[in-house]
Amino acid sequence: MRALIFRGPNDYSVEEKPVPQIGEGEVLLKIIACGLCGTDVKVFGNGHRAITPPRTTGHEIVGVVEDSKSGKAGVAKGDKVLVVAPIGCMKCNFCLRGEQNICPVVVERVHAFGYDTDGGFAEYMRVPKDAADQGVLVKIPETAIPLTLLAVAEPLACVLNGQEKLRIGPDDVVVVIGAGPIGSLHVVAARAQGAKKIILADIDSAKLARAAVSHADVSIDSSKENLAERVRKETDGRGADVVIVAAPAPSLQTEAIEMAAVRARVSFFAGLAKGTASPLIDTNKIHYWEIEVYGAFGACRKQYEKAMQLILARPADFQTLITHIMPLEDIKKAVELMKAGQTIKVVITP
Ligand SMILES: [Zn+2]
Ligand SMILES: [Zn+2]
Structure with a gap:
């Protein structure tokens, strides 16, 4: 064979x-x-x-x-x-x-x-x-x-494993960071859960354009504008109810907490390369805002x-x-x- x-x-x-x-x-x-x-x-x-x-x-x-x-x-x-x-x-x-x-x-x-x-x-x-x-x-x-x-x-099963913990529902604004195949599957799966609004972000505009077939409500080129600020604008200042980090950059984990709303659920879905220094994360925000942070494997x-x-x-x-x-x-x-x-x-x- x-x-x-x-x-x-x-x-x-x-x-x-x-x-x-x-x-x-x-x-x-x-x-x-x-x-x-x-x-x-x-x-x-x-x-x-x-x-x-x-x-x-x-x-x-x-x-x-x-x-x-x-x-x-x-x-x-x-x-x-x-x-x-x-x-x-x-x-x-x-x-x-x-x-x-x-x-x-x-x-x-x-x-x-x-x-x-x-x-x-x-x-x-x-x-x-x-x-x-x-x-x-x-x-x-x-x-x-x-x-x-x-x-x-x-890959969809892996995405569902990540999303089960996030309890996505009709009141939720969901941000997916990373417009690759996994990010696109997250958009489709969040839609199936009935999310109110889905925002897809990437620093690569070509990737973002290709991922348009996943039908996010808002696409953000985060190389051109500040993602956390834009997410606050899209949510009347509240921040996102769910943030899924589907790209392997430590700074995105920091940003995910920055753009999270009170009682948000955050998934560090993408693993970081072995040996990557852990990012600085606002753990006090996690504490006072009762933010839930999850892994997925x-x-x-x-x-x-x-x-x-x-x-x-x-x-x-x-x-x-x-x-x-x-x-x-x-x-x-x-x-x-x-x-x-x-x-x-x-x-x-x-
Ligand atoms: Zn795989
Ligand atoms: Zn076993």
């Missing part, structure tokens, strides 16, 4: 490799689509602490069951499935509650498809027994929508299910975010397009 093989920083290519053999308790998937994520691009350039080469990456996976030797995965040959990327230890309290995304082996070692386990940039993928047993395969119901669209379910099965339902219910909202569908052989071209900022979401079809 053809598979992408990552061998080290800036050393990856599509090569011939045997179709994986599956053992007792395992499942073999034929890959239909796998989203290309900003993290993949970072991995190709710099490697990743959890990845020991050679490795097939790709964690936004849609496939069809080719063969199953698992009595626990709940799938049969021919079923179309989403793959939940994190693989938990199934011993800790988080795993026992079905929240594998914050299991210590996931947080510390990134035990997940596309990281320490071969992922979806290949024609076939093996689902190991520990993963199959804990239910990483989510069955996709019969649907007329193209299955490539469901490659967005993984990955997603668990119930959020993948929610993401799938949302895509099936509103396919047009997500269709517009996929700017490129490309074959596996063109993955380097796809990476270059992404680096050049010419894409929103790229989906690879092995």
Whole structure:
């Protein structure tokens, strides 16, 4: 079969490799689509602490069951499935509650498809027994929508994990900082929650223009005006009820607190590069204004299910975010397009 093989920083290519053999308790998937994520691009350039080469990456996976030797995965040959990327230890309290995304082996070692386990940039993928047993395969119901669209379910599930904590409702003005694929998904998800007004900001006007398909109510080029001031203007001086930081700059975390209203909910959704100095944050404002600040890391099965339902219910909202569908052989071209900022979401079809 053809598979992408990552061998080290800036050393990856599509090569011939045997179709994986599956053992007792395992499942073999034929890959239909796998989203290309900003993290993949970072991995190709710099490697990743959890990845020991050679490795097939790709964690936004849609496939069809080719063969199953698992009595626990709940799938049969021919079923179309989403793959939940994190693989938990199934011993800790988080795993026992079905929240594998914050299991210590996931947080510390990134035990997940596309990281320490071969992922979806290949024609076939093996689902190991520990993963199959804990239910990483989510069955996709019969649907007329193209299955490539469901490659967005993984990043959307992560977005929903972040937004669940923010309790977005019809009284809320939501600010999303960062107009990349994740920021765009945040806009669409906040809309589905019925937010009163959604403001999308970025320092890159071209990115902001492309993200117009996510239909934010207000777009702000924060390279040209002071974002916190403008947000106060847009909210009659109150500030934003919800602020989502979907870009990896420490100064944005400072600004997020600056533009927050009394009892605002703030998500530091984007992680900062390792070694980045922590920004100076007005913790007294957090205290007196009862501001809630949240982190978010990955997603668990119930959020993948929610993401799938949302895509099936509103396919047009997500269709517009996929700017490129490309074959596996063109993955380097796809990476270059992404680096050049010419894409929103790229989906690879092995
Ligand atoms: Zn991703
Ligand atoms: Zn665990």
